Amino acid sequence: MARIVMVITGADSLTLADGTAHPTGYWAEEVAASHQVFREAGVEVDIATPGGVRPTVDPASLDERGGVTAADAERFRAYLDSLTPQLAEPRALAGLSAADYDAVYVPGGHGPMEDLARDADLGRLLAEADRQGSVVGALCHGPAALLSTVGEGGGFLFAGRSMTAFTDEEERQGGLGDAVPYLLESRLREHGAVIEAGPAWTSRVVVDGNLVTGQNPQSSVDTAKRVLAALEAAG
Secondary structure (H helix, E strand, O other), rough: OOOEEEEOOOEEEEEEOOOOEHHHHHEEHHHHHHHHHHHHOOOOEEEEHHHHHHOOOOOHHHHHHHHHHHHHHHHHHHHHOOOOOHHHEEEEEEHOHHHHOOOEOOOHHHHHHOOOOOOOHHHHHHHHHHHHEEEEEEEOHHHHHHHHHHHHHHHOOOOOOEOOOHHHHHHHHOOOOHHHHHHHHHHHOOOOOOOOOOOOOOOEEEOOOOEEEEOOOOHHHHHHHHHHHHHHHHH
């Protein structure tokens, strides 16, 4: 049985460009829909956060502020409730070894921009996973976690790799706009990532070897399925 560690942000606020704090966390659909795909495929999924803190769901991901219908919000909330034992006591990133997993998967919400993007334990885990050829998956704002990595010579480990992420256009249309501390697509490009963006708010998944990235919440199911396909291909 394949084993995945889903790394979820532990941040409950994002420090905006003006220094103020904006409530955030993980995006409900990205965790719930992805986890469900994995579980229905018979994959074992561990949940981990920085320091093993209990993650906070972004309240906007469960109502109309996040473009989520009441029916979808109820569905996501019910699924997250089924994960309460894991979400209440997630594993701590510092104690994880990539050798124990077939894939590392990072869903979004704005939270990863606050903590995962500079978490040294996650950077180590992702570098180990990439080095051993394990699948590295990241969704929406989850690719901010890739910024925590350091490659040979001290540069960005994933420089030159093709990926996608929540785009600048999407941030300005339906995210926090220029209030964010940095625009994720632009920051990844600055670090040398090759961004392959699709139309805003439509499912887009980019696969580059063992790296699987999804653009937005609409890509949640497709990204998880492509991670499963990459696991199957790896044998």
